[in-house]
Amino acid sequence: MADIDCHSEMSAFHKEEVTLSSAQQKDMRERRDNGRTRLANGLDEAGHPQPREVRSQGSYQMRTMVQDPDNDYDIDDGAYFEQDDLEDANGAALTPLAARQRVCDALKWDGRFNREAEVRSNCVRQEYSAGYHIDVPVYRIVPTTADNGDETEQFELASGDEWVKSDARGVTRWFNNIVGELNQGESDGSQMRRVTKLSKKFARRPDWKEKTTSGICITKLVADHFAFSEDRDDLALRNTWKAIDTKLRSSTELKHPVNTANLAEEGDEKLTFFRDCLSSALKTLESLDKADVTRKEVRQAWDEVFDTEFFSDRPDNNGGNGGSGGGSPNGQGPAISVTTGETARRNDGGGRFG
Known part of the structure; x- marks a missing residue:
């Protein structure tokens, strides 16, 4: 399975297009x-x-x-x-x-x-x-x-x-406790918060807002199925979505984090809509697994998922706009090797990065 590191693009998208400005x-x-x-x-x-x-x-x-x-x-x-x-x-x-x-x-x-x-x-x-x-x-x-x-x-x-x-306030304490627990272990609670926000951003495009599920439902799904990936928000997001998709295909019943009443019942219309949108996005992201996938194609896939041109518009390391080379010093090849695991490595002998 190919793996092109898109962490820097995802981080920039989160900072510029997702997080509220000061x-x-x-x-x-x-x-x-x-x-x-x-x-x-x-x-x-x-x-x-x-x-x-x-x-x-x-x-x-x-x-x-x-x-x-x-x-x-x-x-x-x-x-x-x-x-x-x-x-x-x-x-x-x-x-x-x-x-x-x-x-x-x-x-x-x-x-x-x-x-x-x-x-x-x-x-x-x-x-x-x-x-x-x-x-x-x-x-x-x-x-x-x-x-x-x-x-x-x-x-x-x-x-x-x-x-x-x-x-x-109990929901706030529940979420912040999870973040704190992750930060005390090997995972990153800050990454879970970013994945939560990226997931909510995905769900709240203008023509979906009235049809999709609530923010608390998305937050609960991410907290339940968060898949940490060190220095790789793009992988953490995709793997978390895969786990959520598996859960929702099994059942749309969703328990409340602190109350006895459910957030959603089996067959919930808005959660089903979110599930279908998520499944479609994951289908689009399957193109990332091609052995010969280029950085340009990876960026285009994330653009389609988030209904934006942000990823393709990111400049590469050679001053271009995210072509197939993906930022090599001479513009002729990717600055990272395409690997089969979660670890992307530089082709100049450097170690793990993100």
Whole structure:
């Protein structure tokens, strides 16, 4: 099986086309902080108690958000209230809908936004003219007693007409714990985060976004089937996708990382769509295994997979644009030898590289 090292191209794609820029991150962080201030001011204005804490969660907190040409970004910022602070003027507990409505009213109390906050089934959403939005899930903190008699707390989400046991911070802890464990061993948790983001980028092309599965489903699939490859993000990505494809061909049921409810059930339409797209991408990448494959063909295959021209547009070491030579000093042959394993070696006698 041929193996042309495309790690540098994949790294550049991740850096320039996948990861959010510092300016984007700064802008969203400022919007999030301004939203927290607006919530606090609105609750004060209405004479309502403040949440015990407001905590970012989801892909924003896990640092797995990816660039979107339409600025279609979702920032989750959960508001956690003491149970006794979610009561009406008569001391009766607020319904889940009333709790969300209270937060919504606080976010739009001064009427400054052209697009006011609105109540959704699982959160309060504030949309911004730039394209992205901040979702504020509303939680209540319920004191409980554990089986061993210890006093503890349970977190319940205002979901629809019910208070549902849930705490999205647990998903963040789950993911970050995996990253930390990988970094303590021989694998690389940073590579898993990159593979997660690359997989989400693959799934979120404009004509797929409404049809494909959620970011948390993709994150769970990558975490379950991550295939580490030292200094080779291209191999790690492809091998992880192969493992995910095998799993999804067997079953689309997907367990939640921390809750008892599943993320997806057997036959889930959006996860099936993602599986079919992934299978098609892997079919395209089979061209990488040809014994006589060129760097140009490898780049073209990754371009097709990600619906881009980024890989083919990368300059080679001779100042060209990724021709069949792939960057040899004289432009006549590849700067690496084509091997049959995961280790690509320079043809000048050098050792392993990536």
